[in-house]
Amino acid sequence: MNLKVILADDHPIVLFGVRMALVQDPGIEICGEAADSTELIELLDRLNPDVLISDFYMPGGAHGDGLTLVTFVKRRYPQVKLIILTMMTNPSILESIIRAGTEGILLKSAVQDDVLDAIRQVASGHKYVAEAVKKLLEEFRLEHLNSRGDASHKELSKKESEVLRLFVSGHTVSEIATLLNRSVKTISHQKISAQQKLGIANDKQLYEYAVRSGLM
Structure with a gap:
């Protein structure tokens, strides 16, 4: 049975890039695409996908974006595996996304290299943190490892x-x-x-x- 995937991003070029990566796998069906949270929630209610790949900042919709949208999606659709796409490289925000209960996180700069592996991992019940994200978090933690509290x-x-x-x-x-x-x-x-x-x-x-x- 094919994995049903919804894509959500307000940048058409990003949607195109992810779509081109996913069509390489015949076991993945892109069942819907959204450009804001309003469209996204309508699709989630109607299509019941296995995996959602969503931008982190996607303004303009009725359900917000950022951590507000992540929390809403995880609470309302706990069965859907959520992979977040982001251009953010701030380690604090990346850690917040992970702590919010997402199953996967990818940087948009490397999405075409990582997205298929991410889908396979989260669909199998595992967490997926892209290597680029791991590197950012590790460098940040090492930098402050010996910092004194203030x-x-x-x-x-x-x-x-x-x-x-x-x-x-x-x-x-x-x-x-x-x-x-x-x-x-x-x-x-x-x-x-x-x-x-x-x-x-x-x-x-x-x-x-x-x-x-x-x-x-």
């Missing part, structure tokens, strides 16, 4: 710490606003305020601080 996050307010923890876990400012029932403006202000207190200039430094301090 207790300065105690100077932050409870709300500021909460916002930073969610942000470094992969949530967008808009998603955090929804989760915490605050306005986007308030969340943005709390994030900026926290960074100013910590002397952090950009998101890269924020992720590095989160690892050192145990914030994540």
Whole structure:
């Protein structure tokens, strides 16, 4: 019996590349394609696929994107094996995707090389983390292995710490606003305020601080 696969990405060129890789395997049937979360959920409700290969950031749909969509899909369709495609190379976000319960994760830069192996692995009940993702995570962990913790996050307010923890876990400012029932403006202000207190200039430094301090 063929494996039924749904593809979801808002970039047609990515869908084309994945499609070209999958047609090499006669045991795989692409049963649907979606460009946003609205189309994706309609397909999942109707087609009951074995595997979903989805972009991580895919804005514009009624069900959100990022970790919000991943969590929704895993809760509503636990039987579907979820493989995430992403251009993100930030180790904190990659780890958040893995922790969210996905069965596989691939970088778009190597998707044509990895996607067939990923489908076979997750369909067999295994997890699949692409070698490029493993390398990024290993380098990041080694870089910070001997870093000392920083207790300065105690100077932050409870709300500021909460916002930073969610942000470094992969949530967008808009998603955090929804989760915490605050306005986007308030969340943005709390994030900026926290960074100013910590002397952090950009998101890269924020992720590095989160690892050192145990914030994540």
